[in-house]
Amino acid sequence: MADEKKLTTRAEDFSAWYNELVLRAELADYAPVRGCMVIRPNGYGIWERMQQTLDQMFKDTGHKNAYFPLFIPQSFLQKEAQHVEGFAPETAVVTHGGGKELEEPLIVRPTSETIIYSMFAKWVQSYRDLPVLMNQWANVVRWEMRTRLFLRTLEFLWQEGHTAHASHDEAEEETRKMLGVYRDFMEGWMAMPVVTGQKTESEKFAGALRTYSCEAMMQDNKALQAGTSHNLGQNFAKAFDLKFQSESGAMEYAWNTSWGVSTRMVGGLVMTHSDDKGLVCPPRLAPLELVIVPIYRTDEERSRVLEGANRLKRSLDDWERRAPGRMRGENDARDGMKPGAKYYHWELRGVPLRMELGPRDIEKGQCVIVRRDTGEKASVNLLAIGEEVHERLIVMQDDMLIAARERREKHSVRHAISYDDFKSLMDGEGAFVYAGWCGSAECEAKVKEETKATIRCLPDEEFRSADTPTKCLRCGKASTEEALWARAY
């Protein structure tokens, strides 16, 4: 059946489309444990590129990597009231080790604030020891009820930055700075535009003073929280006695921040760009930037074309503007598979550029380059092929961000909207709705109950509307804040 080869389309069933795509593009597979997944090489390759990029960005902003234990004493989690309330329900607990019951159960980390700040307390004495700027790449476990590949699994991979500062303002600056780093990464590398802003009290991190987030719009017009940055105030410092002696000689509690992004971003990447043919991956994060598909009939053509394909591959590998071997390409010389089948194969897997090389191309000293995102084809001379490919990858990267931003704006509502219209919009195609909010948790909760939409964030200045909304979306009273409302993952 030809239909078996096609994905369920986004229009038919967005959720089914996503699941099928992740499985068939071999990004991940279901593991034998409920709610857990195996990240396969195609998916892990994307994660590795995300890691490498972010890791460098963290180092460029002065952070150093470290590693803290997977197990956290249960009593640690309980030291910060809000924190334990938020995380206790979703923790995995180890009660036995080496065949014996443990004296104190160990929590498998859902996040590492407690254990990290307990150690910071040991290392920090003076204001001269501050700031402490650390990051760790780790796995964490949160016992979720309902899971989805990449978007929500019991165990996931992430990065958690943890810092300690001498003042509130310095911690706040760090919190905002790292949110900016996330935004730069998401837009510049993932080609995924985000709205940054502050979380409401009810949505903020358990134990934080303030939480900021990056919110991206998926193709079903739902929001995905793609990264968070928290100003933890002195909450954890007080819980773990993280104190320092200030310049004036007084003992003061340190100010902490934490910030993280996870493998969830891979899911966001998929839902931002991909189409009914499969994954569309922005070039900068693509493990494979291009694939060469040789085309031939006879044995004579075969040897001639394969030789040309190898030569092409080498010229890309050796292209002077990138370090040797840095152009990430593959020559798909598999025999017994027709070119068309190879096209579908690589389209499903999201390779940005396909280069078709046949006898006619060889004669003319050219090849056909096809862009994955637009399907646009061009015949390109082989003499300056490195330049041509490089240029196309850059343009494609930029175009993808522009397209995603246009899509988001098209589905954003910035005019006054009645609550009834809002409800039907959320039940229908969905949107990012910028509307007023009276500031009460009651209205926020009611809207969630009645429409399943939540305040994703109180957007930062640059995302706010030209005409500031004056009334609360639900109660109609005077608005104190402009809020971004949407259904979310």
Place this chain on the structure above:
RNA sequence: CGAGAUGUAGCUCAGCCGGUAGAGCACUCGCUUCGGGAGCGAGGAGUCGCACGUUCGAAUCGUGCCAUCUCGACCA
């Protein structure tokens, strides 16, 4: 944790009126093919989710369990 669905070959599923396990695709080998999912021939492949029961005999009937997926309450 509530509701629904599904567990048979690597994948999608048929078989269910109990009586020796099937198809398509994929895979292996051979030949012919190759500018958008190739054709023919041969071949390999399954403790029918698990347990117990009914029966001369269970993929098929009964009971229980388990797992996964989807949808709801909680969340990066």
